[in-house]
Amino acid sequence: MKNITFYIRNITKAIFLFVDLLRYKLSGKSPNEKYPLLLNSFYVFGGIMNNMGTKLLKKRKTNFIASKGLLGNLSSNELENASQFLKENGFVVLENVLSEDLCEKMLNLSLKIPGSNRVMDLGQNAPYSGLYNRVSPSSNRFEYDGTTLVNQPEIQEILADESLMAFAQEYLGGSPILDLVSMWWHAPFKQEADQNAAQWFHFDMERVKWIKFFFYITDVDTNSGPHTFIPKTHRTRGIPATLRRKGYVRLSDEEVSEHFSQDSWQEFTGKRGTLIVEDTRGLHKGKHCLTGDRLLFQLEYTVSDYGAAIAIPVLHLDNASNKMLDAIKKYPLTYSMIKIE
Numbered sequence: 001m002k003n004i005t006f007y008i009r010n011i012t013k014a015i016f017l018f019v020d021l022l023r024y025k026l027s028g029k030s031p032n033e034k035y036p037l038l039l040n041s042f043y044v045f046g047g048i049m050n051n052m053g054t055k056l057l058k059k060r061k062t063n064f065i066a067s068k069g070l071l072g073n074l075s076s077n078e079l080e081n082a083s084q085f086l087k088e089n090g091f092v093v094l095e096n097v098l099s100e101d102l103c104e105k106m107l108n109l110s111l112k113i114p115g116s117n118r119v120m121d122l123g124q125n126a127p128y129s130g131l132y133n134r135v136s137p138s139s140n141r142f143e144y145d146g147t148t149l150v151n152q153p154e155i156q157e158i159l160a161d162e163s164l165m166a167f168a169q170e171y172l173g174g175s176p177i178l179d180l181v182s183m184w185w186h187a188p189f190k191q192e193a194d195q196n197a198a199q200w201f202h203f204d205m206e207r208v209k210w211i212k213f214f215f216y217i218t219d220v221d222t223n224s225g226p227h228t229f230i231p232k233t234h235r236t237r238g239i240p241a242t243l244r245r246k247g248y249v250r251l252s253d254e255e256v257s258e259h260f261s262q263d264s265w266q267e268f269t270g271k272r273g274t275l276i277v278e279d280t281r282g283l284h285k286g287k288h289c290l291t292g293d294r295l296l297f298q299l300e301y302t303v304s305d306y307g308a309a310i311a312i313p314v315l316h317l318d319n320a321s322n323k324m325l326d327a328i329k330k331y332p333l334t335y336s337m338i339k340i341e
């Protein structure tokens with residue numbers, strides 16, 4: 001009886017979500033207040049409503065040139081294999097995507113632009129905004145905001161890259177919209193994994209469908225905070241219901257290992273310039289850092305801006321490189337979640 005009421009209640013919520021997705025498709029307006037229904041439907045149905053929402057909201061594909069840019073060294077066969085691997089496993093690793101020179105420039109940039117501390121669980125550190133102190137970090141995670149980043153020419157090199165858009169589109173099945181630009185340090189401020197710093201396992205769920213590009217800007221070994229993913233958990237019901245139904249929370253290694261043995265966790269060590277493309281609907285974390293540190297740059301592309309409210313980055317035209325300006329002119333939908341002024 002309890003079970004029947006549970007399903008009736010949640011199927012009703014799924015219907016409300018469907019109506020809201022339809023309303024959004026017709027009006028193009030996302031007031032976001034129905035977003036908790038998307039979360040709820042994921043806990044209960046494990047991605048079925050995300051798949052439906054994707055079909056409904058995805059935009060017609062754009063003609064990108066897949067060989068133009070950072071992934072241009074890969075043959076079309078290699079790109080296809082990488083894409084297939086990503087669909088099957090939820091991640092794919094591509095090495096030497098960023099040049100040494102660009103990584104060095106981004107590393108230097110990270111020490112010149114302001115950012116802020118992620119406040120730790122239990123408030124173990126004080127909030128801080130300013131330049132990063134690599135010698136004496138004051139948080140497990142120090143991060144830069146979207147507006148600061150999109151105005152930097154080094155970052156625009158990556159934002160305007162057509163081969164990344166083509167790769168994202170192949171995965172998403174519709175034209176990609178750039179919806180997150182971020183960069184952060186992992187540092188051994190405290191030796192334990194911090195939940196607030198995304199160092200415990202979790203799934204992301206801000207959109208119906210999205211794909212993340214994680215670029216390592218420093219060399220990453222097992223102690224310096226490698227990104228970690230559990231293969232195939234991005235699939236529909238890939239995360240067991242017992243874990244999903246805990247809600248939008250962080251999960252300890254112990255509870256995750258009851259369902260997925262530690263041997264199956266993919267810990268990505270790699271040289272700077274390495275790119276991990278990942279569907280973070282699957283279980284993942286940034287393993288906490290014990291020694292050294294890690295600088296990571298992240299892009300997210302989505303099929304639709306339906307979902308959680310986020311801060312929209314502002315790009316000042318005076319700061320835009322020619323390549324960036326061309327890309328904005330050519331692909332306005334891709335940059336529709338950046339305010340350009």
Ligand SMILES: O=C(O)CCC(=O)C(=O)O
Pocket residue numbers: 197198204226227228284285286287296
């Ligand atoms: O730092 C990482 O490797 C993962 C971060 C993450 O999962 C998040 O910010 O949601």
Ligand SMILES: [Fe+2]
Pocket residue numbers: 198202203204280284
């Ligand atoms: Fe995450």
